[in-house]
Amino acid sequence: MGPCHGRVALVTGSSRGLGRVIAQKLSEAGADLVLNYRKAGGRSEAQARALAKELVERGSRAVAIQADISQKDAVATMFQEIAAQYGRLDILVLNAARAPFKKVGELLRRDLLELVENNYFSNVYCMQQALPLMQGRPGHVVFVSSLGSRFALPSYPLGSMKAAMEALVKQWAVELQDRQITVNGVTAGLLKTDSLMVLRQYWPGVERLPASAFVDLQDVAGVVLFLCTDAARSIRGQNIVVDNGLSNELLHPASAG
Numbered sequence: 001m002g003p004c005h006g007r008v009a010l011v012t013g014s015s016r017g018l019g020r021v022i023a024q025k026l027s028e029a030g031a032d033l034v035l036n037y038r039k040a041g042g043r044s045e046a047q048a049r050a051l052a053k054e055l056v057e058r059g060s061r062a063v064a065i066q067a068d069i070s071q072k073d074a075v076a077t078m079f080q081e082i083a084a085q086y087g088r089l090d091i092l093v094l095n096a097a098r099a100p101f102k103k104v105g106e107l108l109r110r111d112l113l114e115l116v117e118n119n120y121f122s123n124v125y126c127m128q129q130a131l132p133l134m135q136g137r138p139g140h141v142v143f144v145s146s147l148g149s150r151f152a153l154p155s156y157p158l159g160s161m162k163a164a165m166e167a168l169v170k171q172w173a174v175e176l177q178d179r180q181i182t183v184n185g186v187t188a189g190l191l192k193t194d195s196l197m198v199l200r201q202y203w204p205g206v207e208r209l210p211a212s213a214f215v216d217l218q219d220v221a222g223v224v225l226f227l228c229t230d231a232a233r234s235i236r237g238q239n240i241v242v243d244n245g246l247s248n249e250l251l252h253p254a255s256a257g
């Protein structure tokens with residue numbers, strides 16, 4: 001009987017990386033899970049299905065749903081399936097992200113569309129579809145952000161979308177105050193996920209940074225879980241930095257070498 005017992009949670013982009021760890025954490029806390037991924041037929045789908053099976057074997061309810069959340073119709077179809085399977089939603093974790101690694105000056109129109117559609121429109125579509133399913137009960141929404149929302153990182157235009165979403169977190173928190181739905185963000189530091197393998201092409205040496213520069217995925221997921229519990233009901237519209245202290249020492253001489 002964990003703190004999320006009886007709650008239904010959707011984690012976007014939970015086939016792998018941080019989303020997967022957040023889904024596991026919510027399941028351990030008693031939630032029934034909707035796992036979402038983008039790409040049909042490949043490794044991602046296999047991973048999402050394997051995780052759903054694992055959670056079911058441990059006694060939770062869990063389903064894996066393919067939906068490219070940058071597409072409004074696909075989001076609507078995913079929520080129809082959630083309504084059919086569970087009839088409710090209590091927790092929404094907006095974790096999925098997808099973006100080109102390029103300098104801003106090199107962004108083509110299609111890159112700009114990819115940025116906005118996958119990292120802003122997608123979250124608004126999910127939120128608009130989720131709210132009717134969260135009707136009449138307290139609920140929790142958590143957006144997963146990154147330090148790129150406030151610091152310039154190499155070839156990381158995604159940071160500007162994270163900044164926009166962090167502003168939206170505050171807007172939503174106010175709009176939903178009367179509905180007892182909390183909306184918060186978790187601004188994660190560097191994580192060792194598949195993205196790091198891509199990032200190292202644009203940020204030489206990033207993978208050789210000291211271990212302390214990275215934050216444990218479990219630690220980020222733990223804060224997301226906390227924000228999805230009743231204990232956090234008075235935290236609203238906040239973007240909480242979980243980066244193992246990295247952003248405190250960017251200009252500190254001790255971190256220069």
Ligand SMILES: NC(=O)c1ccc[n+]([C@@H]2O[C@H](COP(=O)([O-])OP(=O)(O)OC[C@H]3O[C@@H](n4cnc5c(N)ncnc54)[C@H](OP(=O)(O)O)[C@@H]3O)[C@@H](O)[C@H]2O)c1
Pocket residue numbers: 012013014015016017018019036037038039040044045067068069070094095096097098118122144145146147187188189190191192193194195196
């Ligand atoms: N990695 C870092 O260092 C870092 C640091 C701070 C914050 N973050 C943030 O943490 C979150 C997770 O990052 P990660 O590194 O774990 O990502 P990741 O390993 O690249 O995994 C991304 C997940 O999102 C899914 N996804 C992407 N676009 C989607 C779409 N349009 N519709 C549905 N699902 C989609 C992917 O599904 P497919 O596999 O099917 O494409 C995958 O499950 C992101 O918001 C990221 O910005 C990451």
